[in-house]
Every structure is written in structure tokens, then in C-alpha cells.
Amino acid sequence: MADAQIEDVGVTITSGNLASGDIFVCVDISDTTDDGNGTTANITWASMLGTGLTFAAAGGLTTTSADLTLTAGGSNDVVLVGNTASGLASHSPKTIASWTSGTANSYLNLKEATNAAYLAVQGTSGGANISLVDLSGASNDKWMNFNMDGGKLTLESHTDAGGAGVSNIQTWDNGTGNVVFGAAGASTARLYIAGGRLQIDNDETFTMLNAASGTGGTIYCDTSDDVHFTVDGTTAFTLDEANDEIEVKVGLQHGSNAASISSNAVTLDLGASNTYALDLAAATGDVTITLTEPNGDMIGFIDVKQDSGMMARGITWASSGSATFHWVDENVTGEPSWSFDTPSSHRMISVRYIKSLDRFVMHALGEYT
Numbered sequence: 001m002a003d004a005q006i007e008d009v010g011v012t013i014t015s016g017n018l019a020s021g022d023i024f025v026c027v028d029i030s031d032t033t034d035d036g037n038g039t040t041a042n043i044t045w046a047s048m049l050g051t052g053l054t055f056a057a058a059g060g061l062t063t064t065s066a067d068l069t070l071t072a073g074g075s076n077d078v079v080l081v082g083n084t085a086s087g088l089a090s091h092s093p094k095t096i097a098s099w100t101s102g103t104a105n106s107y108l109n110l111k112e113a114t115n116a117a118y119l120a121v122q123g124t125s126g127g128a129n130i131s132l133v134d135l136s137g138a139s140n141d142k143w144m145n146f147n148m149d150g151g152k153l154t155l156e157s158h159t160d161a162g163g164a165g166v167s168n169i170q171t172w173d174n175g176t177g178n179v180v181f182g183a184a185g186a187s188t189a190r191l192y193i194a195g196g197r198l199q200i201d202n203d204e205t206f207t208m209l210n211a212a213s214g215t216g217g218t219i220y221c222d223t224s225d226d227v228h229f230t231v232d233g234t235t236a237f238t239l240d241e242a243n244d245e246i247e248v249k250v251g252l253q254h255g256s257n258a259a260s261i262s263s264n265a266v267t268l269d270l271g272a273s274n275t276y277a278l279d280l281a282a283a284t285g286d287v288t289i290t291l292t293e294p295n296g297d298m299i300g301f302i303d304v305k306q307d308s309g310m311m312a313r314g315i316t317w318a319s320s321g322s323a324t325f326h327w328v329d330e331n332v333t334g335e336p337s338w339s340f341d342t343p344s345s346h347r348m349i350s351v352r353y354i355k356s357l358d359r360f361v362m363h364a365l366g367e368y369t
Contacts (some may be wrong), residue, residue, distance in 0.1 A: 131158075140165065151175055152186075234295055261287055267320070268292065270353065274300030280307045286314035286339070289362060291351070293321045298353040305346050312341040323358045336364045345369050 015271040018063025157165030169209035183194035207215035225241035350363040
């Protein structure tokens, strides 16, 4: 027989009931009328020899090798490509990695436990689209769409009615790898932001590196709202929010610090600040002032206040490295005779460091009180 029609007779189908060449068993379950014993048409399967189950209405459920195909109206609507060796047959859609959902949420889970898994969306006119919709979202604020079309992957929003929302939220160029925020079309920049700003919060760092050496510069804002620019791990300059100042650490510098003498010696770090106010009141004899060499050319000032005792203190100047000192005073005669200054008087010293010469050029102005 080619087909068999079974109507609520409790028949068990075995291979012996089917002739050679039979492909499927056709069971008419279109009649849902109660047959008098309280049941409607139903099927109990003991085994199945063929490769398909066809319903009275158009459509069916067929198998080919390990594939399972559900058809309706004569077309393949759903095809499940099976591989029981990979665990597809026993996998729960609610299990993701080692987590299993205990809720009534809906899940569509594609798993391949041995090889790679691919989820493909293909389209032509209008490209390929994936929509994410939050049904509980506010009006016209629930629909986000990924669209791959014309060589670009675009993230865009839609209104509830499917109209245009915010276009070109983000665009990835398939040919160049460039990323554009807030604008259509391509950009020659690897990252381009149109009509907006790039914000980095919480004391984080924006880093620019030399790909070959792995070194470079950073920009970051600290918890005091100061913005720092560093070069190869060293702060080049700082934008001081509290004082509205620019403190330049490499090259022209700015920043003021008070300094006092201790044990007749003091070190002034010109890599940290280029302006110092130095009081010698605590000195008990002649003092040594050591200048820490900055990382680059620098112009700065040091105000020295002499001891208020009977005699001013003599001063010896030294470098933390190998830099030499060249003095020019108001009479162009060299370094002042510090011990002859008036007690409690001040001298303002202009300091210029020339890195290429490894030299401090010092210019002492006249005394003042």
C-alpha cells in the first residue's frame, strides 16, 4: 500500500504493515469530532519506518538524515539541522553556559557543542536587520535596530510605528573598519564623533601608544578635577582647576611652592614646579640649594628670603645631575655675594634651564624688602 488511513482504532504501526517502497504514513487527524468514547482523533507511535508525517492540511514534518523539517503550505518553514553527537538533542534552550533560567522567559538558543555555531540573517533590498524591542519601554523609545546594508553596519532607532527614529547612532564601515558616531557615511578616521563629545569618567585614562614600542602619552582627569598630560610615564603639564593655572612639567613650566631650609640644605625640584619661595630663617649657617634638573627646557623663578639674624647666609648652588651654572646679575658681574645681603631681605632669581647645554642660566635681581 502507498498510504494508510487510520481512524481511532488503536492500531500499532510496525514495519510488517508497510510494503517495500512506502515513504511515509499519512494519518487523517482532521476530524476532531468526539467518537463517542470521550476522545478525539489521536496517534500513538510505536515505531516509524518512513521519513515523514503528513497532515491532512497542507504541510508536514519530515526527516532527512539527521535533519528535521517542518513545512506548511508546501514550503520549508523551519529546518533543524541535527547533530546528536554534539548534545543538541539533550540541550535545554534555557541553559546558557553553566546557567539555567528558572523563569518563564522565552529563549531561542542555538548551540553546537563541538564545532562553531553560526546565526545568519540574510537580506537584499534594505539589507539584513535584527531588531531589539523593549515592549515595556516608553512611547517611541523601545525599538533599536541593527542594519547591514551597503557595506555598513548601522545602529539606529525606530518609532513604535516603524518610522525613523535616531539614525546613524553608530556605524561600522565593513571595508575599512572605521567607526562613526552620529553621522552617516564613511570617515577616514578610525574613530569619528560627529556633533558630540567624548567623555571619560572616574579618574580614567585616555591613552595614545606607539604601536612599535608600546610607549606614548596619556590624558586623564584626577579626583581634584585637574587634567594631566603625560609623556612616557612623566607628567608633561597639568591644567590646574582650582588655581586656573597651567603647570608645565616638560619645557616651559608653571606652579608655585613654598620651601624652607632644613639642616642648612634644601632641594628644589624643578621637574615638579618652576616657582619657589624659599625662606632661610631656620638656617644656622651657610646653606646649599640643590636644583633638580627638569625633563626639558624651563624658565622659572626662585624668591630667596635671607635669615633675619645678625648676618645673611652664604649660598652654594648645586645640581642633582651634571648641569653647570652660569650667573648674570643686574651688573652682569656674576653671582651675588649672598652673605653681604641685608638680613630679612629678598632676592628674586630668574632661572632658565637649557637642556641641550645641560646648563642653568641664573639671573639674580636686586634686593627688596
